[in-house]
Structure formats: C-alpha cells, structure tokens
Amino acid sequence: MYRYDEFDHRLVAERIAQFRRQVRRRLAGEITEDQFKPLRLKNGVYLQLHAYMLRVNVPYGTLSSRQLRKFAHIARTYDRGFGHFTTRQNIQYHWIRLEQVPDILEELASVEITTIQSSGNCVRNITSDQYAGVARDELADPRVYCELLRQYSVLHPEFSYLPRKFKIAVTGSPNDRAAVAVHDIGLRMHRNAAGETGFEVLVGGGLGRTPYIAHTIRDWVAPEDLLAYVESILRIYNIYGRRDNIHKARIKIIVNQLGIDRYRELVEEDFAASKDTPRPELPPDEIDRIAAFFAPPPYEALDDITDELDALAAGDARFARWLRHNVAPHKQPGYAIVNVTLKAPGAVPGDITAEQMDALADLADEYSFGELRVNHRQNLVLPYVRQRDLHTVWSKLDALVLATPNLNLLSDVISCPGLDYCALANARSLPVARDISARFVDVDRLAAIGPVTINVSGCMNACGHHHVGNIGILGVDKRGKEFFQLTLGGSSDRNAALGDRLGPGLAQEEVPDAIEAIVDRYLELREEGERFLDTYRRVGIEPFKEAVYGVAEERAIA
C-alpha cells in the first residue's frame, strides 16, 4: 500500500497545525461558529446530536493492521470504545470532543491516516473496490489511480469551494463493487480495441433527495490524461453548478439540467483549451512509481486445496456456511478473500469494538500480510488469506463474533446512523436494521433466500444508500411519528437502478413482517437460479405490493 514520503507527511502536519490554531481561535471566541463550521467540516468534524463526530478516511478502503490498531486506540482513548464503518470506506467516531480533535489528528497522522476533506464542499474520500488487487475478475488494480486522484484532490486550490460535496469512485473490474454509476464521477477501467487500459468516465450519478444514475461522458480516457480530464469536469462543475439551493447543488443536477451532451461539450472544450496551460499531467513513470506501492504481496506458491476444504466443510456445518458465503475466490492460487462481517444478529451494522479491532489487526498480521479492506456494506475484508488457514481464521473470527455467515444475504443490512446519532435524520434507522437482523437468524433459510441487499436510511440524504438496495427502507417523520417507506428493485451493480416505491409508509413494528412477506412472495415466484433482484425485474412490483399491503385480498373481499 502507499507509504507517505516527506512531502505527504509535511502537508498533513501543516494541515493539522492550521486546524489546531483554528480550534484554539474558536474556543477563545476569535472566530464565530459560522466561520468555524466550514473549517471543521473540511477536517471531518461534525456536531451531531450527542457530541462531535469525527469522520476518518480509509483511502480507497485499504487499511494496514497498524492503522487498525490506531483506530482501536482512538476508540478506547477518545471515544466510547467503538468505531463505526460507513458505506464510503470511512470510519466514524460518534463521541468526540472538539478540544481533543487536534491530538486525535496527530495520532492518526502518525499512521498515515487523515480526515482531510472527509466532509465539506470539496472532493471527498476516493472509494474503490474492496477486492482491488485480489479479485479474479479484475482487469487492473484501481487503487493506483485512486492514490493519484487522492493526492490530486487534497487541498486543490481551485476546487476547495465547490457548490457541494464531490464523490469519486473507481472500479478495475467489470463487476463493479464500487458503485461507480451512483457517484459524481465514476471511473470504469477497461481495454480499448488496441488492448490498452484506460477509463470510461461517468458523471452525474448520486443518491440523496434526487437520485440519478450517471451518464457516460467519455468512453475512453487514457491514463496519462485522467487527472487533466477530471480537472475539466470539476472546473465546469465549479463554474456552472448551482449555488442558489443546497438541495440542487450537486453535479447530477446540473448535468441533467444542461443535458449530458451540453455538459460534455463544455468539458471537452475546457480539456482541449487546457493543453497549453499548466495542467496535472500523469507521466507513465509516475503511474509506475505509484503502481509499485500496490504490487502483490510475497505470495507463496500454493495450489488450490478445494478438496481439503470440502472435506473440512463436510465435517463442520458452521464452517461450511461461512466458507460458502463469506469467502470469495482469489486471483492467486491457494489463497482466498475472507469477508469479516460486522452483522451479528441484533448488532448495529458497521459498529466494531476496540477489542475486536485489535484482535482483527493481529489476525491480519498473522494471516493476511498485515492488510485489511473496508467494503461498501459496512463489513471488512482480509484480502490475502491462505486457503489452508481458512478454518483457523474462521474459528478465531467466530470467537470474536466477526464470522456471521451472512455476506450479501438478507441480514447483511446496511444502515446509516439515523436519528439515534445524526442531526439530519428524521427517523431511527438502527432499530429497524437490528430488528431485521434479529428476525432473520436461521442461516440455512438465509442461504435458501439467496443474495439480497437491504439498505436503511434515516432521511432523504440517503447515507444508507437505500435507493440502490434490492430492498430499500427510508425513514420519514409524519406528524412526529416515525414511518418507513419501502422500495424494491434497486441495485448498484453494472445495471444500476433505483428502487421503486412499494406503498404507504409502515410503522417500525411492521417492517420485519413486511420483509418476511416480500421474501415469502419471492420464494413462491422465483424460477431456477433467480436472485431476488432477477425475480423482481421479471414480475414487477405488483405481487410484492399485494404481499405487503394485501390489496388483492381487500379487493376480493369488497
């Protein structure tokens, strides 16, 4: 993974020193809250319901054991003994004191972790595929370009006061695990006719109040032009993006207002004109230099041991379930990708204690070349596990309650923090998530249901990404009472789609029953090999509407 050099260290140190001064000035009353708020947001410091919240970047989801231990230390020393992984490959602490933030930032900097631009109207954490570098279906490791984009976007003098936040995601695989189609800029690596690797560039995707799927602005951008092309997209957004209404300020709004053709025209014009002026070039040797940081680890030459694993699984049903659901095939023979689920029945999705983090760091050191990943569903990954260590790793994870075998299954629920923590929320999302995971405990039943994503958001800002959940749940406030609206059919993969509204909002107690009804109806209707999403796309929403609201029955009675 990338290692800071003196330039990176110095920039971060200067940033922290600046923020330390700003905090001191705020506490002394030399600057007001209005003046201070954008400064603290640019360092990831939110004031939420109970305390300050600190959002920490895990750049493109790659984490070292040393960094994870530091996260545990922060949780223990400055917070209440736990941290929360988000849907954008960040970790959040929800009980932070402002006066301690500069010290926390220094501690994080000592392990090359920052909170720079984790909030604010600027380019945020660049996110990517959690299986980068190890997935069998990968074309190229996207993290090389994520790191280049990260440096490019940090404290960019022209783009630090964009109309609104800006999120970029990169995938190096045709199976997009980074949800590029719902980002402000999505980058899909692929090969052109000449066999060269480059980027399809998408713009204007996003969730929230007005969700959109991104448009392709260019089929092909060569790697050496990537930063300059992104610069042109950002420049046109900075100039044309709306600043009259905070809810209309994202790039998705202006792209759809102008139309993708006009937006493209403006970007291409700027890109052509910028050729003779200083622009961020990306020479091949620089790409190679960064790529060297992402070289594969010193793998042993091993064979796949499928038969042995099958035999182990045959003798141990619990291990078998975990092996089947949480372990993904690895590019390197003899190795496997282990998903560490933070989704025990009744758990708060994404929460992890300091003890679990320390123990997991030890496991990473012993079994995964000291490296972990953060995915987009509030789970973690050990990316380099030898197949012959799988049973041992499983039993150790199991002892830590980190081995619930439900990856991508119904109880692998994603949830934002919601009204229990967040000042923006309208409803509590965590109790709903917990109720669902507590209701669907039988792993065999979960396996029979198959892959289905449930996403819960506590307000229209959609931090739970409910629009792209196969089942989406949106909490709303109606006359002081919490209601939950369900959507079906969302997905963030190659055929990204936004969910369709199922019907009137349900009370919190009614949600698990509704999920049961939806699942039962799916099981009745599905054909051979169909996942929930496939069946939904085939039969439409009506059968599920009836299942939940019983309309057909009412009609029959009337």
Place this chain on the structure above:
Amino acid sequence: MTGLVRNGELVEDRFVDASGAEALPESGAVIVGLEQWQAHRDALLLRGEPLGIKLRSDQMPQAIAGDIEHFDVIALEFPKFRDGRAYSYARLLRERYGYKKELRAVGEVLLEQLHFMLRCGFDAFEIRDPDPLGAYRAALSDYTVWYQPTGDGRPTAMQLRRQRLQQHG
C-alpha cells in the same frame, strides 16, 4: 479594518469602485462593472486613465477575454466565502487568456483562502483584519507543499520527487 494587500505589501487603493454607482466620476482611476463596460466601452477607453473591471461571481471571464489588455485591474468578487467560482475564473484569466496585471480578490475573503487564491493567480486581496498585512503573511506560511500545478509555477510534490530521483540516479 479592510486593507488592500498587493504583491505582499499593504498599499493604498488608487481605484474608485464605481461598479455600483449611477454615474462614473469625471476623472481618476476607476473600477467599473461588466454592464457599465459593455455600455460605455468607447468612452471608458477614451478616458486615458487606469481602468479596472469587477466581475460578480455569476459573470464568467469569457465576457472580457478579448479585452483584457485594457484593464489595469480585474477584481473578482467572492460574495460569500463558500462561492468558489472565482478560483476558476482567476485561473482562466491568468492561464488561458494571458492576463498579466493586477488580479484582485474582493468580497468575503477569509484568511484560510488566501493560499488557494494566490495559487489560482490572484495577487491582490481585500483583507478584513486589524492587521491585514500581518494576517496575510501568517496565512501564507501555513503550507509549503502542493500537489497540484497551477499557473503560479510553484513546483508540485510530483515534480520535486522526480527531480530528486533524477539527481540521485
């Protein structure tokens, strides 16, 4: 107090900002708005005195790209500090249209932004502080590392790294 810092010095503003006025002063260095420039271009050029123009954040510099040689100062407004359009406008004026004279940041200019503004091509700043020059100098010393190239010619981290590699073989 509001002070004008230009090229790192506290200076008197010799220009009168007439951009919001009904009528222009009879003589003297004056800054006009875009509408005034477009309406009275010939008359303004005939004045034979230093001339400036102030653009609002919703006025793109393309509108004056062909006329920049006539201006001794171009002022770009930041109506609210979070309105960041003028950062792009400044770069376009300096790097695309070749403007070489005074480029002034006016409006809600925060100390934390001076660094970015300078890198985008501004060389003059209306600073609201009891000690404008002191505040300017302090703000500028905040950072010594830059990742991105702009027209200011400061070497980026990437460039410095490559230089170093070349030196050490």
Place this chain on the structure above:
Amino acid sequence: MKQMVIANHLADGFVVFLGPDDRWCRWIGEGRVLEDPAEAEAALATAKRHEADNVVVDPTLIEVTIDEAGLPRPVEIREAIRAFGPTTGAGSGGNAFSDVVGR
C-alpha cells in the same frame, strides 16, 4: 407548556441543559423547567449570551412533560434521544441514560 433550554457544549459537544443559577448540566433531571413563555424567553436570552461567550452552541427551547417520577421528558423524539442517549443502548456506546427511555 413546560419548556427547557437545550444546547451542545462547545468544547466537548455534549448535550447540556440550562440549570438553576444559569449553569449548564448534562443530566436533564438537573435542568431548569420553564413554566411560562416569559420565563422561557428570558432563559433563552441567557443561553444566547452564553453562546456569544463561546460556552455552548445553538441553544434552543424544547417542550417537555414531567413524568410520574418528576423527570422532565422531551416531547419530540429527537430531543429525547439527545437527553437520554441513542435508543440502541449502552452496547453501542450509548450513554447510561439510554436505559431510562428504552425503546
């Protein structure tokens, strides 16, 4: 209508209530219940002075009812969560007060 003044402490962000003697307390049970609009406005004005003095951020008036045990309970769920902690309980780092309000 009974009210109280709620805010966040600037330095640590914790939720506080305006108490007797115009001091801020973390436990709602120690806060001052304001019985009429005039008293409420005066308390808010005091709180706003504290905001200008950089003690608290964003003080507001909230409506409360008094339960059988004499404890003030905010009427709005958001304020109840601020007063008593996340409803997800102590296991997720909710503060001890979250046991009081339960689900």
